[in-house]
Amino acid sequence: MTSFTWCCSLVLALLIFGPRAQASLSATEVARQSEEATRVKGYQAEAKLTTTTAADKGKIKEFKMWRQLQADLINYNTMTRFHKPSSIKDEGVLILEREGDASDVLLYLPRFKKIRRVENSNQSGSFMGSAFSYADIAPSHYTDLNLKLLANESCPVGEGECYVLRGEGKTPQVKRRSGYDYTKTWINTKTLLTMRIEGYSKEGKRIRRVDFGKYASTDGKGGANVAQEMSAIRDKDGLKTQFQILDLKVDERIKGSLFTRENLENP
């Protein structure tokens, strides 16, 4: 076979099998790979929430957050400790994700020196007065969702083509915790990074939209990525919040003792 024939065969093979190989990814596989692309074993970061309403130019809350991947390589432990404004200084939120999407959410209120639990159904409520919910901070994983690939279309945020996935909680508990009957997720076909998530009610009304931007590789070599900016819009009242990660430090040896009640009540 001549080299010309080889080249033609290769191009043909790529044309036939290449796109099919991409298209043949199941919705679950896309979601799994997308989670893998952002899987960081542990990190700590300074973060900022800027919430704006029609009347208010912006309320800023600053906090430190720590995240650690659990041994199942799916769920995370997340600890946040607020330090600005002073009126909420030392307030903490500990989210311990559990199998079956039933996270333990514990709030530490320094004024009372007490920890308060947040019931599952209330985890769809506002996270510290922002347009994000607790469930957006610790979102459902692909293992908790029935996923369906709806389409391939231009990404609504950033450039390129996106898979559009429809995800529906496998159980009523998953739906109640997230506050969404189903979600639509746009995932970049090349990078497999999530670009947008929209949550919908049973009636098909959009509840919230979260856009992801400024992904940065945690090792600078194209390793796992963390979104440095997220913005959420709550449709019912137009509340907008920008979540910025200002100073990210990957810490794969992050201590498990950070994610305990004892640490939560010891700011």
Add this chain to the structure above:
Amino acid sequence: MNHQKPKIARSFWWALILGFSSVGFLLPSWGKAEISGSVFLNTFQAIQSDADTKTLQNSFGLWVDSEYESDGPWALNLSALGQYFDPSLVDEEGEFNGALREGYLDWRTSKWAVSAGRRIFTWGKGDGFNPGDVVSSFDYTFLATDEETRRLAPTGLQFEYLPHRRDVRCRKWKKLIKRNAAGKIIRRLRRCVKGHVTERREPWSLKVLLIPRFEPSRVDFRSSMLPNGVTIGSSSSNEDSLKNGEVAVEWDYRGEGWDTSWLLFYGREHLPYFVEKSRQIFSPTDVRLRLEPEHQQLLSVGGDYSHAFESVVLTAEGVFKQTSNSDGKRMDRRPSSFEAIAGLEWGFAEWHRIKLQAAYTTFLGYQSLSRFAATDPIQQGIARLNSQLHGYTEASQSNAILGWFFDNEETGWRANASVNYGLNGPEGYGEAMVGYQWQDWIETRMGVQAFSGPDQSRSELYSALNNIYLEIKGWF
């Protein structure tokens, strides 16, 4: 009355500012130093038509917190509170109180934590009624919009044990192949890459608290609130001695979606009993009586529990308290008791929460005060005062507590209302508050606090302090 609240001069403010700042300079190698706090101005007006004064309390206060965190396991926490009252609840004149509210050194590793110094310890899951909160003491000599600001810290040593990992899981494996001399694979192994280990902690922890000298709660009365000829002296029972020491052991266990803790406490009841120290009778209408506060021994064993269900959170707390009056024969002391509270809390419409609780207390071997009628009327009066103060006016008490909390962080409005109603009789406590946070750093709130109850009930004693208040608070 010579209450034990330290009175410090105006130089307190300077000492506070210079002291907190200098600690930062003294510890230059420490990683982080933060100073924050709040300033507040409030007024409490009596709402009883027969109150002896219209203004119960005007006060101005400064609260400063500072934290110094080392790069290692050490941290130093200081919190000071200075308040000026005019009039004061106890003196009817201006009074300044300043104190180091908390000041402790903390040493923390992943397995052990030790803290030494003045530190507030809270316990229990109940709201509005915490029978297990026996480690804390309170300052009732001033009115506050927030009950928590009245907590007093004992000086002590706390050891905390956070047990070692139960098992270890690896997140990244390295393949190892063993070959023989001929290069043939004889064994395939795998080893966890260093640093890729996930800890799984034991779900329990243990705390031991040693307090060399108990911190008494402060209760005081204006001279106008006492009958003519009655004076109250200072306590002599909280001297440095082993019998005034306290020990508490707390064991916590965390499940998935629930947690429980159990507490054993041996020490003193922090709320005082008033006892007669001297009596001079000049005529049937001229009696000079001197009372002193005392604190009886207390052994307390109890547990608490909280569980997050799908749409509600269950909280419960129960304690058995054994006092030195375990047979109930003394009328001037609280008998041993069993106290419990259980409740459900749920959130709705994003910013609202409701908590409904039921509380029950029963005194063992309780004898009615009416059986005391034939004895000395002065002793009977003292026993009545103590029973009102400590709430053992009946053999058992049942209460229903309903609270509503609203906190809209978007608009800055917040409000709450709660009612604690005694099911034995028409007795209870209610409070309501509405507040508005103008900016992140300033808030105005106004509210009402009121007790209501029949004669000689606990609520009747406190009803003299029923008030409506206004407060402006700022944070820095």
